Amino acid sequence: MGVAGKQNTSRLNAKGAGATMMDIKLNANRESGITFDPSSVPSKKFAKTRRALSSSAPPTVAFIGFFLVWEALVRLIGLNALTLPAPSSVLSELFGHLSFYLPHAWTTLYEAIGGFLLGSVLALTGGIIMAHSRLIERSLLPLAVLANVTPISAIAPLLMIWFGFGALPKVLIAAIVTFFPMLVNSITGFRSVDANNYEYMKSLHASKMEIFLKLRLPNSLPYLFSAARTCVSLSVMGAVVGEWSGSTEGLGNLVMLSSNNMQMNQVFASILLLALMGIILTNLVRLVERRVLSWHSSEQSKG
Amino acid sequence: MSVILVESLSKRFSRKGQWTEALRNINLELDSGTFVSLIGPSGCGKSTLLRIIGGLETADAGKVSIGGMTPLEAQASKVFGFVPQAPALFPWRTIIENMQLPQEVNRKGGAAYESNREDETELLRAVGLGDFTNAYPKELSGGMQQRVGIARAFASGAPILLMDEPFSALDEITREKISHQLMSIWEKHQKTVVFVTHNIREAVFLSDKVVVMSSRPGRITEIVDINLPHPRTKMEENDPIFHDYVHQIRALLQERWD
């Protein structure tokens, strides 16, 4: 397994460096591909690729290892497929019926993203108001805290009663779970401006609006992105909880139905898709973050 | 012609019911195009005086006139270029973008000053940062960031520059180097500068006028005119007149210390 991982790495590296594929193939044939020494190529682009690979290689290996052990356990112990299906059978279930799963995934995805966006917009609006008025913050923030500590699964059925079984209540639940972290982080981000920079803006006679747009808003971006990273996956959870409380489609709906029917392959295929969705969304946010926050000091140290 | 006029100015602060007299009966008249230093022990109200002149703080009594305007009116018409103790650069803006910030805000007040990239890069070059126009502040050392602050103040078009111990966080050598750069830029632009410092040699080297203050309550002990020829950057390291001024101001400060 370890060797397989390394082999893979060095081959990709070689591509990044623009070395001829011929060399690599020869090397690979002769000495199982480990002879290529990446450090001997002093290319900046290459160093970047290598860094990306060296940071993604360990988790990749761990993932593959996890699934291999799982597969082996199921086969060796001969676990009942009703208890725990092997990864291979989950995958073949998933890829055998993609056209069945994808519409469900799509439903959950737009519920989650819709909720995330709605929650974020509301949180930012609230954050702008609360960051400018202690009085409003003191009166309204406790309400937001109350909403936040109430278990969302307890609220979900209520929303079904009010808004029916369509997408709307799911979007609302995803919005509710997104709202609080985004609100708190936006208030912090808007407020925690450097006192020197604030005073400097004052000395230029900058208006409240200018101070907000040029100082508070950019200052809040690291806080907002850090909240957004957790909130996108929270919003998927919100959509699933919503689907559990009453729905006709979506991955959460699938998980519920198929576990009632003991269709374990289907349960696991849905879970796998949900996990993938979470990973993809989090990484999308991270990608945008890297673009937008290139100036931020914590962004450079991340390799 | 006096551009900054301070008359019987007083300011008190209260903290936990205790009143501190930060400034008592300050009278000051500063001519346009002069370099003036405020020097005095810690807590004597130098920053407070500077902030009142710049409209960042209000006085309890007395009058401040900036070319006939109140400090706030002057601030609104972009008269001041402020250089605080810490660099005050926005981390998400490149150096050149930070230089342009004064032109971007309060456009009503400063229509007369248009951003001029050539001047800005020229000034960056003058402080030895010509290669850093597109760098982010985090890529610069503290001293380099402070130099950006100075270049920005001169580039902004503001006629009065208020500097509150801009070099206090720097080492001795860097400090001397930057004050030389500041002097040579000033000799070219001839703006009115009010400069707060703790460093006597720095004050004498830079100023036309040194305002010596004492504390508790904060007041002006003496105003010393420095009659040293320009360009100062060419001045001999151990010019006897320079040293006389340094001794004189040191004596004035010590007198009040005991």
Ligand SMILES: Nc1ncnc2c1ncn2[C@@H]1O[C@H](COP(=O)(O)OP(=O)(O)OP(=O)(O)O)[C@@H](O)[C@H]1O
């Ligand atoms: N916002 C404030 N609230 C309460 N007291 C203040 C405030 N600002 C200044 N003071 C007090 O006013 C006095 C003068 O302060 P100021 O900062 O002007 O001194 P300074 O001469 O600049 O000192 P330093 O050289 O240490 O910077 C001090 O005793 C200080 O404690």
Ligand SMILES: [Mg+2]
């Ligand atoms: Mg001070």
